[in-house]
Amino acid sequence: MSQYQLYAVGAVLLFCIGLQGIIVCRHLLKKVMAANIMGGGAFLFLISIARRNTIETADPVPHAMVLTGIVIALSASVLALALTRQIHKTTGHTTLEDPTNNRVEK
C-alpha cells in the first residue's frame, strides 16, 4: 500500500466518522463539528489523490479546490453556529427534536 493510499483510506474513515456523527448526534453543536470532520476527510482525500504520481509536483487542481473548500467550510460553520445559538435562544433547545414528542428533553 503506497503512501497516498494510506492517507486516502484515512480520509474515507474520517468522512464516515463525520457522517455517523451528523446522523447519530442530536446536539446541534455536535452536528456542526461532525460536518467539519466530514469536510476534513474530503479535503484530505483530495490532497492525497493529488499525489498519486511519481513526478515532482502534485496535481494543482485538487489543491486549489481544497484551498477554496477550507474557506467555504469555515464560513459555513460560522453560519451554522450562529443559527444554532439562535435556535437555542428562541426555543431553549439545542436539538431539532419535535417538541410535541413525549420525550423529556431540555
Add this chain to the structure above:
Amino acid sequence: MEEQGRVISIVLVTLVISLLAGVMIRGVVSLPTDATGLTQQVDSNLERSGVENPVTAVLLNFRGYDTWLELGVLLLAVWGVLGVHRASNLSNVEQTPSTNHSLLWLVRWLTPAMVLVAGYLLWLGKFAAGGAFQSGVLLAVVAVLLWFAGFRSLTGISPILWKATLLVGFVGFALAGSLFMLLGRRFLEFSPDTAGTVILWVEAAAAISIGATFAGLFFGLQRERYTDEEDFSP
C-alpha cells in the same frame, strides 16, 4: 423502550456507514496508482496564465469561476450571520478595552508586521505557496487581535466602508472578468500578456474581502455574549 429504539437505530446506521466505508475504501484502492491528473495540462498552459505557481494559476485563472463564486458564498455567510442577529453592520458589538499591558504592547508591534506579512504572502502567490487566501486570513487575524486588545477603531468603522471591503473581492473579480469580455474574450478569460497584473489586483481585492469577511463573521458571533444563565448543555 425509546432508548432501545435509539440503540437499534444507532447500530443500523453504523452498519450502513461501515458498508459505505468498505465500498469507498475499495474504490480508493482500485484507483490507478500512477495518475498525473491535470498536472500536465496545467504545466503546459502555465506560461499563458500570467503567474508561475500552478495552484495560483488554477485558482485565479483556469478555474476562476470557483474562486469568484466562493467570494460570493463568503458574502452570503456574512449576510446570514448578520441576518440571524437582525443587524446590518458591526456597531453595537460588545467590546471591553483590555487592561493587559503586555497584550496591548504585543498588538501594537504585531499589527504593522502582520499587515506587512499579509502583503508579502499576497505577492508570493505568484511564485510559491501563498496568495489571497493566506493573506486574507492573516488580515482577519489582525482584526481579531485588535478586537481582543479592545481597540475601538474596528467596530467604529463606518458601515459603508465595511460593506465596501466585503464587496470589493466579489465585485472586483467580476469587473476584471467582464473587462476582458469587452476585448472579445469570454467572462473571466484573461489575456496572457496582462493576466499577471490583473491577477495581482484581483487577489489584493479578494484578500481584503476575505479578511473583512472572516473578521465580520467573528464579530458577528460576538454580538451577544454568553451569560451565565445561558445553559448550552443538551
